[in-house]
Amino acid sequence: MKARFMVEVPLVVINGGSFQGLKSLVTLVIVRGSSIIKELEVKTNAFDGMPSLQTMYNDDHRLCCFFSNLETCRTIETYSPLFNCGSMMQNQVLRVFMWVLGISAVVGNIFVIVLRMKEKTASETQSKQRLFIFHLALSDSLMGVYMIILACADIYYGDEYFKFSDAWRNGIVCRITGFLGLLSSEASVFFISLITIDRFICVAFPFGRARMTLTSSKTAVGFLWCVALVLSAVPVLLAGPDSDFYDLSDVCIGLPLITRPSSFNFESEGLGGTLNFNLPVSTESKPAWYFSIILFLVVNLACFVIIFICYVIMFVRVKTSAQQVGRKESFNDEIKMAIKMAAIVGTDFICWFPIILMGLLSQLGAVVIPLDAYVWSVVFILPINSSLNPYLYTITTLISDNKKK
Incomplete structure (x- = not known):
């Protein structure tokens, strides 16, 4: 029987x-x-x-x-989106992207850092630009380190990763990796916002007295690093075994793109009749997961709304000023620099906007994000701007230098 x-x-x-x-x-x-x-x-x-x-x-x-x-x-339906009964990254394409984007971000941003350290500037505006790009490159290089650590973990655990997934997500290496990834992403968002605000002040109010000096710029950079460090450390301090911050992510950053149901039900037929079982899922307060939602869907969204508004006003100002006669040469330089930085800001916006949009729709219950979309978001969309930025710096600098010649 x-x-x-x-x-x-x-x-x-x-x-x-x-x-x-x-x-x-x-x-x-x-x-x-x-x-x-x-x-x-x-x-x-x-x-x-x-x-x-x-x-x-x-x-x-x-x-x-x-x-x-x-x-x-x-x-339970909401397990880690990257989970499978094999390696951490069973998709070979994603595995290749992890290495390519990681190495590209580290090498490219180190090149920019060295280049900016050797660069001699003639004006305060150029000095500020060098300062901002230097620290943006520094933050982007951390994303490369984050990706390389994940790629190494994928090789280390191999096809038996599923046996160690819990130990990995709750281990110190994953916490450090997540800290670096979060520090990189948030510092990049903050520095992009700072660059935008500086360009906005110079272009929208070309004859105003309010200006960010080199000294105030250094102070702002230091303050933003401190804020990013604190925000990145909070999940490490709050995240426990039941926090959901790391529990739902094998890549050590808990993007709020999925939700956990309130219960899990099943029904099975057998010799003894119908077996009904209901598993309530804990709905208690989980500070680290709420922190993730606030950080990615409120703070980052607010930053990019500010960036969008500033650039709309700037380009309206440029169009208006183009019809005026006798513009100062310095104002022309400010506009050129704003356009140059817009390319860099634009790539970051394109990378972050899909994540913010998917997160909002998911948490509001409007859509269920497919697992494939989550995977590509954390492995491809999130780090790609860190890999592209240094090459955008180089291209725009070379174009500017050639025009001067």
Whole structure:
């Protein structure tokens, strides 16, 4: 006679041979429920001895990877979007992009940093531009380091990554990696905003007295680094095993593109009748996850709204001024520099806007973001501007120098 067996306990470890003798078992439910214990260790041969098993339900998606012949293996729907029963990055295209974007960001931005350190400037405006681009390149280079660490972790764990996914997400290396990635992304957004505000003041109020001096620019840069450092450290301090900040992301940055349901239900037919099971998912306050939503969907959105408004006003001002006679040469230089920086700001805006839009739609419940969209967002869209920026600096500088000649 076939049997069904259900276990609902806060498991920490499943030892080898734990289910020996259950030859007639056809349905297995393993649920740790609202336990704060997240990491589950599964020993070798833990699930041996269940030849009749057909269906399994659990709240740890990794458990499905230990079975290859099950008819059904269901888990809570909102597991890590990058998760699979193999390597961290099973998609070869994504794996290649991780290395290309990571190396490109590090090499390109280091080149810009060295170039700007050696560059001699004749005016305060040029000195400010060098200062801003230097620190923007520095922040972008950290994104390259972030991508390379992830690429190395993908190689290190290989096809058995699923066994160590919990340990990776809750480990110190992932926390440091996430810190670097978040520091890079937020510092870049802040410096892009600072560059925009500086250009806005110079172009919109060409004859005004209000100007950012080199000294005030250095102060602003230092302040923004401090803010970015604090914001990047907050998730490390707040994120616990049940925070959802790292728990939903194998890439160590919890973008708010997915939501967790309030419950998980399943129904199974068997010899004993219908088995109904409802697993409530914890809805308690999770500060780190709320912090992620506020940071990416409020702070970054506000920054890019300011950037958009400033550039609209600037280009309206440029169009109006082009019809006037006797413009000062210095004003012409300010306009040229604003247009030059617009190319750099534009690429950052294009990269961040899809993430912000998808996050807003997801958290409002308007759409369900496909897993593929999440994967491409965190591996391709998020870091691509850090790889493109240094080449934009180089191209615009070369074009400017050639025109001067």
